[in-house]
Amino acid sequence: MRVAVLKGGDSLERQVSLRSGARVEHALERLGHEVVPIDVGPDLVDRLGAAAPDVAFVALHGRGGEDGTVQELLELLGVPYTASRPSACIRCMDKVLAKHALQDAGLPTPEFYAFSQAAFEELGAARALPAIEERLDFPIVVKPAGQGSALGVKFASTAADVPGAIVAAFSYDTKVLLERHVAGRDLAVSVLDGPDGPVALPVVEAVPHEEDFYDFEARYEIGRTTFTCPAELPPATAERARELALAAYRVLGCAGFARVDLMLDEASGELTVLEANVIPGLTDTSLLPLAAEAAGIGFDALIARVLDLAVARAAA
Ligand SMILES: Nc1ncnc2c1ncn2[C@@H]1O[C@H](COP(=O)(O)OP(=O)(O)O)[C@@H](O)[C@H]1O
Ligand SMILES: [Mg+2]
Numbered sequence: 506m507r508v509a510v511l512k513g514g515d516s517l518e519r520q521v522s523l524r525s526g527a528r529v530e531h532a533l534e535r536l537g538h539e540v541v542p543i544d545v546g547p548d549l550v551d552r553l554g555a556a557a558p559d560v561a562f563v564a565l566h567g568r569g570g571e572d573g574t575v576q577e578l579l580e581l582l583g584v585p586y587t588a589s590r591p592s593a594c595i596r597c598m599d600k601v602l603a604k605h606a607l608q609d610a611g612l613p614t615p616e617f618y619a620f621s622q623a624a625f626e627e628l629g630a631a632r633a634l635p636a637i638e639e640r641l642d643f644p645i646v647v648k649p650a651g652q653g654s655a656l657g658v659k660f661a662s663t664a665a666d667v668p669g670a671i672v673a674a675f676s677y678d679t680k681v682l683l684e685r686h687v688a689g690r691d692l693a694v695s696v697l698d699g700p701d702g703p704v705a706l707p708v709v710e711a712v713p714h715e716e717d718f719y720d721f722e723a724r725y726e727i728g729r730t731t732f733t734c735p736a737e738l739p740p741a742t743a744e745r746a747r748e749l750a751l752a753a754y755r756v757l758g759c760a761g762f763a764r765v766d767l768m769l770d771e772a773s774g775e776l777t778v779l780e781a782n783v784i785p786g787l788t789d790t791s792l793l794p795l796a797a798e799a800a801g802i803g804f805d806a807l808i809a810r811v812l813d814l815a816v817a818r819a820a821a
Contacts, residue, residue, distance in 0.1 A: 533812075625671075698811075
């Protein structure tokens with residue numbers, strides 16, 4: 506097949522996407538496909554028209570590629586493509602929408618309050634902060650609704666830190682959320698679809714190096730976080746994490762693959778879902794390929810499976 510690999514783009518995660526895309530291209534070549542790499546930009550529609558691919562592998566992360574925009578275009582152009590459809594992309598890219606959907610379905614996610622910039626500018630939402638602080642306790646996690654590699658995620662330890670954290674989050678999105686902090690372990694469960702329906706892969710734990718505990722941006726730099734897979738967890742906890750991830754994948758309407766980020770509360774043992782990523786990283790240090798490997802699914806087999814699903818969906 507002729508496969509267009511969509512990568513790059515102008516999101517903040519461009520560099521990761523270029524690495525994901527390159528790795529996907531190599532796998533597709535090994536699988537015997539003809540690969541057309543496309544660095545996504547204003548000429549995307551023309552380039553897709555010229556390439557006339559049988560299917561597109563979307564290896565974009567962040568705004569534009571992961572939020573349903575490119576998927577909508579591919580639908581319009583009638584090009585089969587990998588992973589989730591626009592509706593799931595839109596829902597997952599917006600943490601506020603995703604958390605409401607999870608809550609409505611009875612799935613656990615940390616308590617939160619969300620505000621738009623307009624609420625602050627036009628409705629004096631700042632006056633409501635003390636009430637929120639009282640309900641959530643400190644530290645409070647402040648994050649932009651639009652997701653991406655912990656960009657803009659801040660911990661506010663006191664009331665004095667909250668306004669600054671909110672302003673910082675507004676530099677990434679026009680909507681922010683204040684979320685209850687979970688003291689505990691950082692888990693990720695990838696879900697991979699297949700002939701027998703979606704399955705949850707082994708749990709990955711991200712173990713930060715001590716000094717980086719409050720610095721999320723540093724945690725994502727290579728070497729500052731250790732990833733363990735399968736995570737060392739009591740079997741019942743690992744099973745519950747995988748069940749929750751699968752349930753979240755279904756509720757959010759994901760397809761192909763996705764990675765669900767969870768927190769395990771150290772004190773209570775309770776698991777909560779933070780978010781789902783519809784196009785998780787596919788680089789050689791990314792978590793979905795690591796988890797697939799642990800389940801005995803090598804990278805090429807992973808890519809082949811996701812591509813097959815895209816073709817099968819278009820034929821259905
Ligand atoms: N409520 C929370 N309690 C504790 N840590 C959190 C919380 N929310 C986020 N974090 C930390 O920040 C990281 C990034 O948050 P997440 O919601 O997954 O956003 P994204 O990965 O899209 O930036 C998490 O992996 C976790 O380490
Ligand atoms: Mg995350």
